[in-house]
Every structure is written in structure tokens, then in C-alpha cells.
Amino acid sequence: MDSRQLHKIDLNLLVALQALLEERNVSRAAQRLHITQPAMSKTLSRLRELFGDTLFTRSNRGMQPTPRARELEQALPAILADIGRLVSGSDFDPWAYTGEVVLALSEYVGMALLPPLIQRLHEQAPRLSIRTITRVENQLEQLAAGNLDFAIHIAQAHYADEFQVHAIGGxxxxxxxxxxxxxxxxxxxxxxxxxxxxxxxxxxxxxxxxxxxxxxxxxxxxxxxxxxxxxxxxxxxxxxxxxxxxxxxxxxxxxxxxxxxxxxxxxxxxxxxxxxxEYMLVMHERCAGSPLHQWLWRQIIATLESLERAA
CATH class of the missing domain: 3.40.190.10 (Periplasmic binding protein-like II)
Incomplete structure (x- = not known):
């Protein structure tokens, strides 16, 4: 990817192009985007410069897209949709998720927790990969660095505000x-x-x-x-x-x-x-906005609570 080309692109231009392609009229496209007609005309000039093509020609039937504009018309909706998902985040579907999560925990805890947890995850997120690590030092630092997603360990004397913690019993x-x-x-x-x-x-x-x-x-x-x-x-x-x-x-x-x-x-x-x-479930604040991590956090706690009820 040539970033030198990307830095020239104003995403608002692509939104304006989409409106022009759908309306085939400068005035209606301007009204749709809540800008003036002169501003939309200026935007069209910038689009022509960006793509090196006139994009639209005038005729008795109104504005007609050029072959280059028709190519853009086919690709632009998907591109804008992808950008929208990139910004807002897509809906999390456990069943379809295919990534990996790394969990640090001792074998003591793993022997009791992992069998029911893995069964629960397999039923709800069969494509999810779980990697457990039983021997890792400085777990809080590893969580902050992104090398771990979760840790279950003996409660430490202090946790900084950047960590989300949940007491899971002793x-x-x-x-x-x-x-x-x-x-x-x-x-x-x-x-x-x-x-x-x-x-x-x-x-x-x-x-x-x-x-x-x-x-x-x-x-x-x-x-x-x-x-x-x-x-x-x-x-x-x-x-x-x-x-x-x-x-x-x-x-x-x-x-x-x-x-x-x-x-x-x-x-x-x-x-x-x-x-x-006393044991703690720990996650770093970098995962606070992740639907995957918040969902998995709830699954771990639910599994632990079910073990407690069974005991």
C-alpha cells in the first residue's frame, strides 16, 4: 500500500461522490449532505482532480457518469461500509469469531476451570482459539503490553487503575x-x-x-x-x-x-x-472496548460461578 496516495484522500470526498452517483444531480446531492450547491460544485472539482477523470457529463437527461465513475459506483458502497465498520466496530458474533485469546493461569486453577470453560466456549464460539500459559512472570506487565488477554492468579497487593479486576473467591x-x-x-x-x-x-x-x-x-x-x-x-x-x-x-x-x-x-x-x-481475574483497560473480551470475561465468571454452586 502506498501511503503517499492515501494521505491525499479526504474521506468526505468519497461520501460526496456516493451522493452524486445516487442523485445524479449537484443540487440534490448538496441538500442531502446539508451543504450549499457552490460547495458541492467545488467538491466535484476536487473529485475530478483526485481521480483524473471528469466523472460526470451533462446531457438532456442530467448528469451522466463516465465509465470511470461507473467503476467507482460498483466499488464505493462496499468501501464506505468497510470504513464504517472499521470506525464503529462490527457486531460481535461468538459463533463466527476465528481469532485467538491468551489466558495465563496456574495449573491448580486450570485443572478445575478449563474443562467446563472450554466446553462452554466450544458450544458458543466453536472457532475461537484459546491458548493458556501456566508459567509467565510479571503478568500485569504482560497484560499491559498485549502479550496476554486475561490472567487468573493469586490476588496481588496492588492493582493500578488501568486494570479491570474481579475477585473470584479464595x-x-x-x-x-x-x-x-x-x-x-x-x-x-x-x-x-x-x-x-x-x-x-x-x-x-x-x-x-x-x-x-x-x-x-x-x-x-x-x-x-x-x-x-x-x-x-x-x-x-x-x-x-x-x-x-x-x-x-x-x-x-x-x-x-x-x-x-x-x-x-x-x-x-x-x-x-x-x-x-484469594484469586483474581484480571484484564487490561485496552480491552475495555472489545466486545470479544467483554463477552469472554462474562463467560469465565459464569463458569467460575457454576463451579462454586456445584461445590
Whole structure:
């Protein structure tokens, strides 16, 4: 595209040309556009200069379009309609939409949310592509930069006004172990936990999270001489749980996915280690005017609410 040609075009000229083509009369075209006849005559002169063609000739039957004007008459309505849609935005049709949306969320959340959400979206927007990212740092910056469309994460201590946020609830932590683990018998205490190795699953932006707690639980979960496994793959962690004496501190809601959590049970954290993690759905203000993003925002919230009711 040669932008040097485009900068010469006044879109009002194309609107005036459309009126002239339809009215075949300068006076009527001027009345239609609420301008004077001399102004419309001057506009016609500018159109002739722009297209290098007389566009109209006079005859006993009025103004007759030239072959070049007839070519323009065929193409102009669609062009003006496209410009109108470009400016005002077209009506959003989920069923016909074919783009991609990028969502950042932890595997903890994804295990519970994604199956019902993807089913809902498939029924309403079958051509929509969803790409999830489970490991991404500085999520607020990524949202602002346009690299992410949505994020679901542990609530952070502060959100700037440029972010649209929605609290989606919290979850108390639990000690996840295999069904026949020794910890399933008797009270769970810090002293007993210290006898078993711990699994730590990666959580994005944990250092920016706002944890509501009564003690420094994250530091107390692991004893200095206690073995550990750190991984960013939740399914790997669950498989290790099923086959070893490791334990995993995590949200109890994760066990709602019965297939993934088969053979695993949730035990209460020690009483003095009570804390909760609040989760947020976040979107940047750049998407505030996007029908797609506003629609998908509502679908995510509706899915989360349905999960809550089912629980």
C-alpha cells in the first residue's frame, strides 16, 4: 500500500461522490449532505482532480457518469461500509469469531476451570482459539503490553487503575497426599510434616501475591533438612504423590477434578498455619472496548460461578 496516495484522500470526498452517483444531480446531492450547491460544485472539482477523470457529463437527461465513475459506483458502497465498520466496530458474533485469546493461569486453577470453560466456549464460539500459559512472570506487565488477554492468579497487593479486576473467591490450603499415606492417620502437625519430603509447585508472581495468613506458612512448610521436589508440572507432582510419601501443600479445590486427583486426599494444614489464597481475574483497560473480551470475561465468571454452586 502506498501511503503517499492515501494521505491525499479526504474521506468526505468519497461520501460526496456516493451522493452524486445516487442523485445524479449537484443540487440534490448538496441538500442531502446539508451543504450549499457552490460547495458541492467545488467538491466535484476536487473529485475530478483526485481521480483524473471528469466523472460526470451533462446531457438532456442530467448528469451522466463516465465509465470511470461507473467503476467507482460498483466499488464505493462496499468501501464506505468497510470504513464504517472499521470506525464503529462490527457486531460481535461468538459463533463466527476465528481469532485467538491468551489466558495465563496456574495449573491448580486450570485443572478445575478449563474443562467446563472450554466446553462452554466450544458450544458458543466453536472457532475461537484459546491458548493458556501456566508459567509467565510479571503478568500485569504482560497484560499491559498485549502479550496476554486475561490472567487468573493469586490476588496481588496492588492493582493500578488501568486494570479491570474481579475477585473470584479464595481457597484454604490443604496437605495433599496419597490415600494410604501415614499422615492420613492422626493429627497433621509441623513436626510430623517434617518427617516427609515436600513437593513445591511453581506459582507465577508469588512474591507479589497478597496472602491472608496467621503465620509464615510458606517458610514453615519445609524443614531445613527435609527433602523436596520443585516442579512446574502439576500432573508430574500428582503422579509423584500417588507413588511416594511426598506431600504437596496446595488448594483443596484441586481435588474437584476427580480423574486427575484419583488416589489423592486432602488433609487439613496444621491449625497454627491457617491462611487463604484469594484469586483474581484480571484484564487490561485496552480491552475495555472489545466486545470479544467483554463477552469472554462474562463467560469465565459464569463458569467460575457454576463451579462454586456445584461445590
Amino acid at each position: 481457597s484454604p490450603p490443604a496437605v495433599l497426599v496419597r490415600r494410604d499415606h501415614p499422615l492420613t492417620h492422626g493429627e497433621v502437625t509441623w513436626e510430623r510434616l517434617a518427617n516427609y519430603p515436600v513437593i513445591r509447585v511453581y506459582i507465577s508472581d508469588l512474591d507479589q501475591a497478597e496472602l491472608v495468613r496467621s503465620s509464615d506458612t510458606f517458610n514453615r512448610v519445609r524443614h531445613p533438612q527435609q527433602g523436596s521436589l520443585e516442579t512446574s508440572h502439576l500432573m508430574t507432582a500428582l503422579e509423584v504423590l500417588r507413588n511416594t510419601d511426598y506431600f504437596l501443600p496446595g488448594p483443596a479445590y484441586m481435588l474437584r477434578n476427580e480423574a486427575a486427583a484419583e488416589g489423592i486426599v486432602a488433609l487439613p494444614m496444621p491449625e497454627d498455619g491457617d491462611y487463604s489464597m
